[in-house]
Amino acid sequence: MSTPRRAFIMSSIEQYLAMVINVSVIATMARILTPDEVGHAVTGIGIGAIALSLREFVTPEFLIQKKDIDRQDLSTSFTLLSGITIFVGLAVFAVSGEISRLYGSPELVLFLLLFLLSAVAETISLPVIAVLRRNMSFGALANMRTVALIVYAVVTITLGFLGFGFVSYAWGTLANAMVLACMTAYAAPYPISSMCRISVAGWRNVVAFGRFKGASQAIDRIYETVPQLILGKIISMSSVGLYNRANTICSIPDRLIMSAFYAMAFPALAAGVRDGRDIKQAYLDTLSYLSGIYWPGVLLIALTAEPIVNLVLGPQWHEAILIVRLLAGAAVFWFAVIGINPLLLALGQNRDAFLSSFICRSIAAALLCTASLHGILAMALSQFVAMPAQMIISLYFARRHLRFTFAELWGAIAPSMLVTSCSMAGPLAMLVANHGNADTNLPQLAATLVLAAAGWFPGLMLANHPLLVEVRLVFKTLLSLAPWLRRNSATTG
Known part of the structure; x- marks a missing residue:
């Protein structure tokens, strides 16, 4: 099995486990906390995330791109990352009292303190993680x-049951960061003491890579959090909780597919650039793979939003159902956006990576912030403008460097349209048979998922989709991991 393919499989396994754990936490806490309390947690995390986005200006990910790294690079990365984290942490904590008064939430002070302490712990793990990603050590990672995520889940849920409220999330985040720091320090492919030495000798390499990456990350955080912060101040914290959890549910395919892709895309594409491979074809293949899985996933989420919300969040979150449907429908255009940043970074086009992110996020953030003044429904509807705009801009920047034609682009994604149609045929037929009633019980939801899967695989064969090769490879891999199946197969033969 090739290294990029193995990396994707390992990243996918991690994402599947992470999704199961995170959904378990969300489902449990949704029944312990009210939407208002969840809104306070989302606000605290958003404020911390915006402030800590400054760390991306000295991101350790420059270690992935650099042809050769030494201990001086590691020490510089740790020194700069620690310095900015401590500075940002002290600055945010200094104004945490004013923030808590602004949102009428005294517990936000403790929440922000714990969240910032977890960021300090991350200064040990982040450089090690970058090196492990560079080495394609996705299994260990x-x-x-x-x-670490299991620890987060146990701590968060336990404290939630004990009445710690939304601050349970902050304690869980701190526990996660500390456990991950300890494990990465032990697993580091170099003495951790050498990394923790104070040095700024290689700061130019760090800043040269991170200046555009940091700006892009800051814009991403503003896009993701500022509209919700406005919503929480002007409308209500309950609206923040509803919108955030609706967004979380409709992003399940994103977490399953896109996150796994992103975790290994930059290292794999960077290795491809160093080795002189055909990056254009790799990018077009990636669009084909992603659209072939992602489109059926988000459309299925939109179709089954009501039973999924009831199952994951419970009846008190009924208002989130329509928002899930709208966000999932708009997410169809998102497949092309996720690949542009790792592509441009791998090509060494950090400036264009920043520009594409800046233009995409600026347009989307402006739309979302304006819509947030009118409530969560307006925010969801605005995504039908924001998402297509981001897709067009991302494809423009990709085409600028890879020079693919529109015919080549169509050839990459057209088979996925047929696969999506085949996958959705069964669920739509079931909806018609149910007289258009999308409120199904668990057995009907399970049947809908089975019908979608039953249509997806024949769709791959009918379209002769490139994913068919990968699916067969996965089956062979699973067969190789199950000795009893091999014996049965050999006996039958």
Whole structure:
């Protein structure tokens, strides 16, 4: 099995486990906390995330792109990352009292303190994670992240049951960061003491890589959080909780597919650039793979929004159902956006990576912030403008460097349209048979998912989709991991 393919499989396994754990936390906490309390947690996380986005200006990810790294690079990365984290942490904590008064939430002070302490712990793990990603050590990385995530889940849910309220999330985040820091320090492919030495000798390499990456990350955080912060101040914290959880549910296919892709895309594409491989074809293949899985996923979420919301969040979150449907429908255009940043970074086009992110996010943030003044329904509807705009801009920047034609682009995604149609045929027929009533019980939801899967695989064969090769490879891999199946197969033969 090739290294990029193995990396994707390992990243996918990690993402599947992470999704199961995160959904378990969300489902449990949704029944412990009210939408208002969840809104306070989302606000605290958003404020911390915006402030800590400054760390991306000295991101350790420059270690992935650099042809050769030494201990001086590691020390510089740790020194700059620690310095900015401590500075940002002290600055945010200094104004945390004013923030808590602004939102009428005294517990936000403690929440922000714990969240910032977790960021300090991350200064040990982040450089090590970058090196492990560079080395394609996704198996070890998946194991460590999964263990840390389990700790997060246990701490968060336990404290939630004990009445710690939304601050339970902050304690869980701190526990996750500390456990991950300890494990990465142990698993580091170099003495951790050498990394923790104070040095700024290689700061130019860090800043040269991070200046555009940091600006892009800051814009991403503003796009993701500022509209919700406005919503929480002007409308209500309950609206923040509803919108955030609706967004979380409709992003399940994103977490399953796109996150796994992004975790290994930059290292794999960077290795391809160093080795002189055909990056254009790799990018077009990636669009084909992603659209073939992602489109059926988000449309299925839109179709089954009501039973999924009831199952994951519970009846008190009924208002989120329409928002899930709208966000999932708009997400069809998102498949092309996720690949542009790792592509441009791998090509060394950091400036264009920043520009594409800046233009996309600026348009989307302006639309969302304006819509947030009118409530969560307006925010969801605005995504039908924001998402297509981001897709067009991302494809423009990709085409600028890879020079693919529109015919080549169509050839990459057209088979996925047929696959999506085949996948959705069964669920739509079931909806018609149910007289258009989308409120199904669990057995009907399970039947809908089975029908979608039953249509998806024949769709791959009918369209002769490139994913068919990968699916067969996965089956062979699973067969190789199950000795009893091999014996049965050999006996039958």
